[in-house]
Amino acid sequence: MGLAKAKVPFSGTPEQEKQLLEVIAEKKGEKGALMPILQKAQEIYGYLPIEVQTIISNETGIPLEKIYGVVTFYAQFSLNPKGKYKISVCLGTACYVKGAGDIYDKLQEKLGIAGGECTADGKFSLEACRCIGACGLAPVLTVNEDVFGRLTADDVDDILAKYAD
Amino acid sequence: MENLTVKVNGVEVSVPKGTTVLEAAHIAGIEIPTLCYMKEINEIGACRICITEVNEGRGFRLVAGCVYPCTDGMEIRTNTPNVIDSRRKTLELILSTHERKCLSCVRSGNCELQTLANELGVEMEDNYDGETNKYEIDDSAAHMYRDNNKCILCRRCVAVCEKTQGIGVIGANERGFKTFIGSAFDMGLGDTSCVSCGQCIAVCPTGAIAEKDYTTEVLAAIADPEKHVIVQTAPAVRAALGECFDMPIGTNVEGKMVTALRLLGFDKVFDTDFAADLTIMEESTEFINRVKNGGKLPLITSCSPGWIKYCEHYFPDMIDNLSSCKSPQQMFGATAKTFYAEKMGIDPKNIVMVSIMPCTAKKFEIGRDDQNAAGVPDVDFALTTRELGRMIKRAGINFTALNDGKFDEPLGISTGAAVIFGATGGVMEAALRTAVHTLTGADVVDFPEVRGTEGIKEATYKVGDLDVKVAVASGLSNANELLTKVQNGEADYHFIEIMGCPGGCVNGGGQPQQPATVRNFTDLRAERAKALYDQDAAMPVRKSHENPAVKAVYDEFFGEPGSHKAHEILHTSYVKRTINK
Numbered sequence: 001m002g003l004a005k006a007k008v009p010f011s012g013t014p015e016q017e018k019q020l021l022e023v024i025a026e027k028k029g030e031k032g033a034l035m036p037i038l039q040k041a042q043e044i045y046g047y048l049p050i051e052v053q054t055i056i057s058n059e060t061g062i063p064l065e066k067i068y069g070v071v072t073f074y075a076q077f078s079l080n081p082k083g084k085y086k087i088s089v090c091l092g093t094a095c096y097v098k099g100a101g102d103i104y105d106k107l108q109e110k111l112g113i114a115g116g117e118c119t120a121d122g123k124f125s126l127e128a129c130r131c132i133g134a135c136g137l138a139p140v141l142t143v144n145e146d147v148f149g150r151l152t153a154d155d156v157d158d159i160l161a162k163y164a165d
Numbered sequence: 166m167e168n169l170t171v172k173v174n175g176v177e178v179s180v181p182k183g184t185t186v187l188e189a190a191h192i193a194g195i196e197i198p199t200l201c202y203m204k205e206i207n208e209i210g211a212c213r214i215c216i217t218e219v220n221e222g223r224g225f226r227l228v229a230g231c232v233y234p235c236t237d238g239m240e241i242r243t244n245t246p247n248v249i250d251s252r253r254k255t256l257e258l259i260l261s262t263h264e265r266k267c268l269s270c271v272r273s274g275n276c277e278l279q280t281l282a283n284e285l286g287v288e289m290e291d292n293y294d295g296e297t298n299k300y301e302i303d304d305s306a307a308h309m310y311r312d313n314n315k316c317i318l319c320r321r322c323v324a325v326c327e328k329t330q331g332i333g334v335i336g337a338n339e340r341g342f343k344t345f346i347g348s349a350f351d352m353g354l355g356d357t358s359c360v361s362c363g364q365c366i367a368v369c370p371t372g373a374i375a376e377k378d379y380t381t382e383v384l385a386a387i388a389d390p391e392k393h394v395i396v397q398t399a400p401a402v403r404a405a406l407g408e409c410f411d412m413p414i415g416t417n418v419e420g421k422m423v424t425a426l427r428l429l430g431f432d433k434v435f436d437t438d439f440a441a442d443l444t445i446m447e448e449s450t451e452f453i454n455r456v457k458n459g460g461k462l463p464l465i466t467s468c469s470p471g472w473i474k475y476c477e478h479y480f481p482d483m484i485d486n487l488s489s490c491k492s493p494q495q496m497f498g499a500t501a502k503t504f505y506a507e508k509m510g511i512d513p514k515n516i517v518m519v520s521i522m523p524c525t526a527k528k529f530e531i532g533r534d535d536q537n538a539a540g541v542p543d544v545d546f547a548l549t550t551r552e553l554g555r556m557i558k559r560a561g562i563n564f565t566a567l568n569d570g571k572f573d574e575p576l577g578i579s580t581g582a583a584v585i586f587g588a589t590g591g592v593m594e595a596a597l598r599t600a601v602h603t604l605t606g607a608d609v610v611d612f613p614e615v616r617g618t619e620g621i622k623e624a625t626y627k628v629g630d631l632d633v634k635v636a637v638a639s640g641l642s643n644a645n646e647l648l649t650k651v652q653n654g655e656a657d658y659h660f661i662e663i664m665g666c667p668g669g670c671v672n673g674g675g676q677p678q679q680p681a682t683v684r685n686f687t688d689l690r691a692e693r694a695k696a697l698y699d700q701d702a703a704m705p706v707r708k709s710h711e712n713p714a715v716k717a718v719y720d721e722f723f724g725e726p727g728s729h730k731a732h733e734i735l736h737t738s739y740v741k742r743t744i745n746k
Contacts, residue, residue: 054745063349067349
């Protein structure tokens with residue numbers, strides 16, 4: 001089946017909700033309002049969990065399934081928050097032929113999450129990206145702004161250990 | 166209207182402006198196959214099975230015939246090797262991800278995909294074998310399951326749920342190869358605000374969605390000597406069951422149905438129509454009381470469990486407007502397990518009440534709270550018309566050759582007012598026949614303003630000193646439109662009939678499926694309803710209050726309509742629900 005609910009508990013604030021309601025009030029009734037509302041909502045919350053989509057559904061009258069269908073259709077929308085440490089594994093051609101797939105698999109196994117998800121403690125999120133222009137270092141991954149290159153799957157434990165705090 | 170001239174395979178036909186290639190071909194005697202297209206329900210031109218060659222002066226090219234409009238002088242070719250080859254390739258690609266378990270599939274024999282594979286001469290069903298998606302079956306809802314392994318993503322179910330019914334609890338999730346039809350956040354259908362109407366099942370071309378089948382359990386009960394197994398049949402079933410046996414749409418098969426049920430071994434074959442008359446007695450009494458005593462108006466009918474659940478989710482502030490009457494199915498079960506059990510000296514626990522319904526929401530209704538007058542469920546099994554068709558076939562009964570049987574007494578006696586319950590406006594008309602008589606003593610049987618398949622109908626009738634304003638809606642988008650007007654104060658009625666399915670129960674989600682090739686050019690609602698109105702017109706007793714069996718049950722058991730005992734047994738309560746959890 002499709003994507004499960006976010007593993008991280010929702011921690012939206014009243015301020016965020018107020019902002020979202022203002023956006024909805026402004027756009028509601030316009031033709032094609034759903035996309036801009038979703039884009040703004042993702043700016044406000046960083047992602048679009050069921051709690052946020054339910055607010056949008058209740059306020060606009062658009063069925064929740066329709067909203068979910070749009071969110072899962074477009075790659076720009078995320079059902080999961082980004083972690084404190086955002087791990088991106090390059091699956092571009094050069095990295096992929098150098099074994100980035102194994103590294104990506106190892107990270108999913110170690111973190112207990114699938115690509116696109118965030119660990120329940122909010123610490124690590126994992127995603128695949130395309131070429132980041134460091135093919136000479138392939139295979140490459142980034143953790144926030146830090147770049148790690150010439151990796152093997154065995155390096156994964158050491159990298160995660162650097163972000164123990 | 167302006168006419169266009171087009172040529173279909175060289176034969177000239179004149180068609181009105183706005184006609185599609187598919188419709189022009191139909192006029193010329195050719196059916197263009199469709200999978201996603203179903204008239205007025207899903208017109209998206211997505212599946213490309215209807216591909217047809219047209220020439221508008223610049224040479225022949227392939228277009229989607231289902232939605233492509235004719236232009237004057239257009240040449241249409243429906244049958245060239247190019248067309249057939251294109252359709253066959255498209256079909257083979259669809260089949261490549263379709264779980265081909267045709268031998269055990271519930272739709273085998275009336276599957277639109279299977280028929281098409283046959284007609285197009287698909288020789289290799291595994292021409293494009295490769296990666297496939299595996300889906301778990303969603304059986305979380307009381308009335309149906311979804312098996313996406315058989316889904317071809319035509320989106321008819323999505324369209325009927327969202328547009329016709331205004332609900333939208335199913336849709337396309339993800340994209341590309343990973344696309345599947347489901348509910349938000351992988352919720353099971355049973356966790357959503359699905360109202361169980363089953364219109365999605367009625368339009369599905371394959372076996373991807375179907376009602377939960379209880380025929381095996383029913384046959385086991387019949388075989389159990391300890392059990393007294395009785396059956397009731399809803400009005401609309403007799404107008405459609407014949408379609409399971411290739412009889413013409415709109416054939417009334419009441420007599421054959423009764424004989425078949427007897428051959429299946431039911432101890433008594435009764436008629437929900439009896440309880441429809443009972444409903445009228447209770448509901449017209451409730452209506453008159455509310456009018457006289459300043460009760461909550463408009464009063465809204467409660468026969469349709471799909472509508473009831475819709476009201477609870479989408480108009481929770483209006484549940485006090487709902488009639489407290491149980492639906493005829495439940496009134497029947499409640500009467501059978503109290504009055505009839507007592508009269509026959511049978512422990513209600515040993516009665517198995519089976520109902521045959523044009524409806525899937527009835528499967529949800531039997532499990533509702535406050536539907537157990539005798540301390541046991543009023544109804545034990547609610548089967549669809551389709552399930553009955555299956556049971557009859559399994560038993561080897563030669564349905565079309567059967568003689569006409571008669572319902573058992575006393576719970577098989579009914580009137581013309583009851584049989585029209587199966588069509589939109591029928592409950593209203595039946596109630597008016599009795600209410601007018603009660604209030605004025607007049608005998609009126611025809612209320613033509615509330616007949617017909619229109620989505621919303623309104624009328625005002627002078628009854629004594631009162632101008633009674635009534636409205637009738639069928640299909641839940643229409644119900645929404647009507648009730649929104651009532652809530653906004655733009656409309657004002659005394660009495661409203663609402664049926665969950667467009668056209669009423671004759672077009673219910675439990676009725677035999679007709680393929681798009683039929684539905685695109687036949688109004689099932691009108692054809693089946695005609696069978697019921699014809700029966701009404703031919704019946705000696707056409708008003709519920711004149712039903713002798715209903716009179717007797719009040720004399721012997723309930724006292725009078727609206728009595729304390731009637732309330733305990735024949736009435737129920739509702740709950741407020743939300744759209745999103």
